[in-house]
Amino acid sequence: MAKTYAISRLRVAATAAILPRLDIPTPLSFVGADSSLALCRMMASSGLQRVLVVTDKALLSLGLADDMLATLKEAGVAVEIFSDVEPDPGFEIVLDGIARLKAFGANAVLAIGGGSPIDCAKAINLCHANDCHPRELAGLWLYARARKPGLPFYAVPTTAGTGSEVTMAAVISDKQAGVKLSIIDPRLLPIGIALDPKLTLGLPAGVTAATGMDALTHAVESYVSALAYPETEGWGVAATRLILGNLEQAHRDGSDMAAREAMLLGSYLGGMAFTRAGVGYVHAIAHQFGALYHLPHGLANAILLPFVLEASRPNCDQRLAQLARLVNLPCDRDDDDALATAFIARIRQLNAAMAIPTTVEALRAADFDRIIDAAFAEAHGTYGVPRYFEWHDAFTLLRRLLPEPGAATT
Ligand SMILES: [Fe+2]
Numbered sequence: 001m002a003k004t005y006a007i008s009r010l011r012v013a014a015t016a017a018i019l020p021r022l023d024i025p026t027p028l029s030f031v032g033a034d035s036s037l038a039l040c041r042m043m044a045s046s047g048l049q050r051v052l053v054v055t056d057k058a059l060l061s062l063g064l065a066d067d068m069l070a071t072l073k074e075a076g077v078a079v080e081i082f083s084d085v086e087p088d089p090g091f092e093i094v095l096d097g098i099a100r101l102k103a104f105g106a107n108a109v110l111a112i113g114g115g116s117p118i119d120c121a122k123a124i125n126l127c128h129a130n131d132c133h134p135r136e137l138a139g140l141w142l143y144a145r146a147r148k149p150g151l152p153f154y155a156v157p158t159t160a161g162t163g164s165e166v167t168m169a170a171v172i173s174d175k176q177a178g179v180k181l182s183i184i185d186p187r188l189l190p191i192g193i194a195l196d197p198k199l200t201l202g203l204p205a206g207v208t209a210a211t212g213m214d215a216l217t218h219a220v221e222s223y224v225s226a227l228a229y230p231e232t233e234g235w236g237v238a239a240t241r242l243i244l245g246n247l248e249q250a251h252r253d254g255s256d257m258a259a260r261e262a263m264l265l266g267s268y269l270g271g272m273a274f275t276r277a278g279v280g281y282v283h284a285i286a287h288q289f290g291a292l293y294h295l296p297h298g299l300a301n302a303i304l305l306p307f308v309l310e311a312s313r314p315n316c317d318q319r320l321a322q323l324a325r326l327v328n329l330p331c332d333r334d335d336d337d338a339l340a341t342a343f344i345a346r347i348r349q350l351n352a353a354m355a356i357p358t359t360v361e362a363l364r365a366a367d368f369d370r371i372i373d374a375a376f377a378e379a380h381g382t383y384g385v386p387r388y389f390e391w392h393d394a395f396t397l398l399r400r401l402l403p404e405p406g407a408a409t410t
Pocket of ligand 1 (some may be wrong): 162214297301
């Protein structure tokens with residue numbers, strides 16, 4: 001018998017009633033080439049004297065932070081660089097960062113990098129202020145546990161995808177338990193950010209594709225979510241329009257400054273939307289692919305997005321069609337069925353143009369149970385999915401992602 005998911009629906013309804021009333025700050029945003037230097041000048045002029053910069057070694061070795069560091073130092077700001085952040089940072093790195101912050105006596109934190117350095121810096125800052133282990137602030141249902149705000153926090157993304165510079169979440173790994181935990185708190189948000197396309201010009205095409213599709217997934221999943229409300233819908237539409245209009249070009253020609261800037265804006269707007277309206281099954285399943293197979297988050301989302309939308313029909317048709325109309329997606333007909341079909345086809349076409357696979361090479365049928373159980377545990381009651389999947393819906397979806405037909409029975 002089909003489950004009613006009554007408790008999940010109640011939880012989502014309760015969240016939907018509260019969400020638009022939450023006071024979630026929006027950072028002061030500098031946008032455009034060299035806007036990262038404008039942010040640094042603003043930081044210096046606001047009296048900050050000791051800044052902990054949280055980043056990673058690859059970014060430092062590429063020299064991406066050089067101009068920002070020089071700008072801060074020229075303005076008389078003392079800088080300490082914490083560059084030990086790795087992909088999917090764990091508790092240990094956060095604790096190391098807190099120790100470095102204390103030893104240096106920082107009075108501000110600046111994150112430079114992709115989602116991992118920004119999330120790590122968020123956790124370092126808030127855990128330091130609250131004198132606690134990151135575990136104490138984590139949990140999807142433990143919203144806003146911090147009692148004290150962190151130091152003034154600033155962020156400069158160097159990828160266009162996670163939107164972490166504008167989300168109230170930090171994902172930290174518990175490496176021993178093999179799970180990722182989320183700290184969700186408006187106090188994680190930066191007070192100032194810079195969307196500087198110069199910093200993303202050198203991103204490899206594969207990273208541009210995967211991170212860009214992560215941003216598109218944020219925009220689309222938040223738009224079709226039962227938690228969406230007018231502001232998040234507006235950001236979702238704007239993000240979708242920017243990403244559909246610029247991702248292929250940014251992938252084809254990484255030096256196209258206008259396309260890079262549009263992608264940073266799309267990622268930012270997608271972040272604004274999903275940090276409020278949430279995501280859905282694409283993310284819930286992608287997180288399991290990341291944990292089990294170390295599949296990069298954006299790539300997993302890119303592969304899953306058309307399959308999950310297809311499996312969510314017809315419940316998502318009306319919303320997808322509305323989105324398709326608002327982004328002026330070409331379509332021969334104006335009915336919901338045709339527009340939803342055209343929207344999903346556009347995503348498949350975008351994936352194909354960027355050589356994103358249609359299957360998951362590492363996926364094994366023997367893992368289906370644990371993937372489905374964990375994805376449902378994450379999504380149900382948390383995300384406003386347009387249609388609740390039964391176990392067999394998820395099984396059928398996963399079977400379509402197997403690298404070889406028939407592998408589901410092995
Ligand atoms: Fe994501």
